[in-house]
Amino acid sequence: MLPLFLGNKDGRNESSFWALLTTVLAILAVARTALPTEWLRFFRRLGARLFAYLDPYSTYTFHEFAGSSPDQNYERVKTYLSGRGVQDARRVLVSQPKNASSPVYALADNEAFIDDFEGVKFHWVHFVNQRSGTIVAVDSSVVEETRSFQLKVLAKHQHIVQKYVGHIIKRAAELEQLNRELLIYNYSAMGGWRGGKGRLWDSQPFKHPATFDTLALDHQLKAQVVNRLEAFRKNAAFYTRTGRAHKMGFFLFGPPGCGKTSFVAAVANHLHYDVYDLDLSTVRDNSSLRGLLTQIGDKAVVVVEDIDTVELPDRRSAASTPPEGRMGRDKRGGGDDEGRSTLTLGGVLNFADGLRSSSGSERIFIFTTNHPERLDPALIRPGRMDMHIQLTYCGMDGLRDLCRTYLGTTQHAAFAEIEQLLASSDGKLTPAQAAGILEAHADDPDAGLQALIRRLSQPSNGRLSEASHLHKTPTAAAHEGTLLERSSQ
Numbered sequence: 001m002l003p004l005f006l007g008n009k010d011g012r013n014e015s016s017f018w019a020l021l022t023t024v025l026a027i028l029a030v031a032r033t034a035l036p037t038e039w040l041r042f043f044r045r046l047g048a049r050l051f052a053y054l055d056p057y058s059t060y061t062f063h064e065f066a067g068s069s070p071d072q073n074y075e076r077v078k079t080y081l082s083g084r085g086v087q088d089a090r091r092v093l094v095s096q097p098k099n100a101s102s103p104v105y106a107l108a109d110n111e112a113f114i115d116d117f118e119g120v121k122f123h124w125v126h127f128v129n130q131r132s133g134t135i136v137a138v139d140s141s142v143v144e145e146t147r148s149f150q151l152k153v154l155a156k157h158q159h160i161v162q163k164y165v166g167h168i169i170k171r172a173a174e175l176e177q178l179n180r181e182l183l184i185y186n187y188s189a190m191g192g193w194r195g196g197k198g199r200l201w202d203s204q205p206f207k208h209p210a211t212f213d214t215l216a217l218d219h220q221l222k223a224q225v226v227n228r229l230e231a232f233r234k235n236a237a238f239y240t241r242t243g244r245a246h247k248m249g250f251f252l253f254g255p256p257g258c259g260k261t262s263f264v265a266a267v268a269n270h271l272h273y274d275v276y277d278l279d280l281s282t283v284r285d286n287s288s289l290r291g292l293l294t295q296i297g298d299k300a301v302v303v304v305e306d307i308d309t310v311e312l313p314d315r316r317s318a319a320s321t322p323p324e325g326r327m328g329r330d331k332r333g334g335g336d337d338e339g340r341s342t343l344t345l346g347g348v349l350n351f352a353d354g355l356r357s358s359s360g361s362e363r364i365f366i367f368t369t370n371h372p373e374r375l376d377p378a379l380i381r382p383g384r385m386d387m388h389i390q391l392t393y394c395g396m397d398g399l400r401d402l403c404r405t406y407l408g409t410t411q412h413a414a415f416a417e418i419e420q421l422l423a424s425s426d427g428k429l430t431p432a433q434a435a436g437i438l439e440a441h442a443d444d445p446d447a448g449l450q451a452l453i454r455r456l457s458q459p460s461n462g463r464l465s466e467a468s469h470l471h472k473t474p475t476a477a478a479h480e481g482t483l484l485e486r487s488s489q
C-alpha cells in the first residue's frame, strides 16, 4: 500500500498518507488516555501478534567491542563460523594470526550464512559499517568501523538459542586449540638453581613430524593406544561426572632407537597438545618439582625421558623423611650444602601421582626408560600409569609402516623373505636402524628392501642391535639428543 500513497507524481497521494498517519497517531494518543487499561492491554497484545506475524524472527547481535574492549563472543562466533560457514560463502576473508599453524578463513563483510543446529536454521550476517566517530581500543588501536554478527532465528525456536551459543563457545575453543601452533616447553634456569632462583618454563615451536601413521608399531597395539587417546579426548564429560582427574599416564620402555621419543611426539600431534619436557636431573628438590607441575598448562603432554638416569635416594629414606622436614629443607632454597639435588623418590612419586590430582586438566604424563629393570618398582607399580608399552625391535607391522613412510610401498614380493628373517632368532633390527637403511634407498624401493634383507641376514645382527648405542645408523645418530633438539628437524 505504501507505494500507492507515495508513488503519485503530483504528490496528492503522498499528502493523503501523511494526513492519515497524523490522524491515526492522534487517535492513538487520545485512546491511551481515554481507553480502559484492559482495552489497552488487548490492543498491545494484538499489535505484538501482528508484528510477530510480519517479522517472525528473534534477533541477537554480537558486537566486536564491549565499550573499548574486544568482546570474546564476537571472536568465538567468528572462529565458529570460520569452521562452518566459509565452505558455502562466496566472499571469504583469509588471514593468519601470528600463533596460528594454518590460514584462518572467515565470513567477509556483509556476507550471510545459514547454520543448522538440531534441525533449527540459524541465519547469520556479518555486518561492517563505518563508525560516526572513532574509538580507541584497549591496545591503543583506532577503530573506525563497527563490526557485528547478527543472528536471526524463528521466535518459536528461541528456547534453543542458549544451547546453540554454548555449542558455539565449545566448538570455537576446540578450533582455536587445533589451529594453534604447538609449543615445546623446557624449563629455563633463571640464574641457575644453585643460585637459588626459581625456574620458569621456556617455550619454542614444536615441529616433530612423528604421527601414529608414521610410527612403526604393532598394529593392534597402535589401534589400542589411538582408541584410548580418542576416548580420553572425547570423555571430558565422563571425567567431570565421575569426579576423576582428566589425566592419563604412559610408561614407555625398550632399547634405544625403538621410538620412545617418536611416540611422545605422535601423542602430542594426535591430541594437538603442547609438550613439557622435564629433565629430572636438573630439578633441585621436591618443592621445585611441585612448583613446575603447577606451572604446566592444561592440554599438555608432560614427558620425563630416561627416568632411570636420575639418581634418587632409595624409597625407604624418602618415605621416612617427614613431609614437614622435606618442606623445611626446600624452604631453605633447595639442594644440599654442596649444591647437589635433594630430589627424592618420594617427590617423584608425588609428581607421578599428580596424575590423579584434581589440579590441571587434560594432561598426558609419559615416563620413558631404556632400562626398566633399574627403576624402583614403586614408580611403575600397576595402577600408577594407565598403559605400560614396550617399544622394541621391528616386527612385520612396524617394518611395513616404515616401508610405507620411506619407500611408499606396503606390498612387495620381498616382504615374505623379510617376514621369515624377522621370525628367526637373529632377526633383530631397531626401527631407527631400519629407518636409516630405508632412508638411504628412498628413491629405489627394490634396493631398499634388498638392503633390509642383507642386514637381517647378517648372523651378528641381534648382537649389533643390542649394542645399538655403539652401532647407530646415521638416522639414529642424527636423532640423538633431547626432545627439544629433535623438535627442530
Ligand SMILES: Nc1ncnc2c1ncn2[C@@H]1O[C@H](COP(=O)(O)OP(=O)(O)OP(=O)(O)O)[C@@H](O)[C@H]1O
Pocket (backbone or CB within 6 Å): 214, 215, 216, 217, 255, 256, 257, 258, 259, 260, 261, 262, 263, 370, 391, 431, 432, 433, 435, 475, 476, 479
Ligand atoms: N617406532 C618408530 N617408528 C618410526 N620411526 C622410528 C621409530 N623408532 C625410531 N624411529 C626413527 O629413529 C629415530 C630415533 O628414534 P626415537 O628417538 O624415537 O627413539 P628412542 O626410543 O626415543 O631412542 P632413545 O632411547 O635413544 O632416545 C626417529 O627420529 C625415527 O626416525
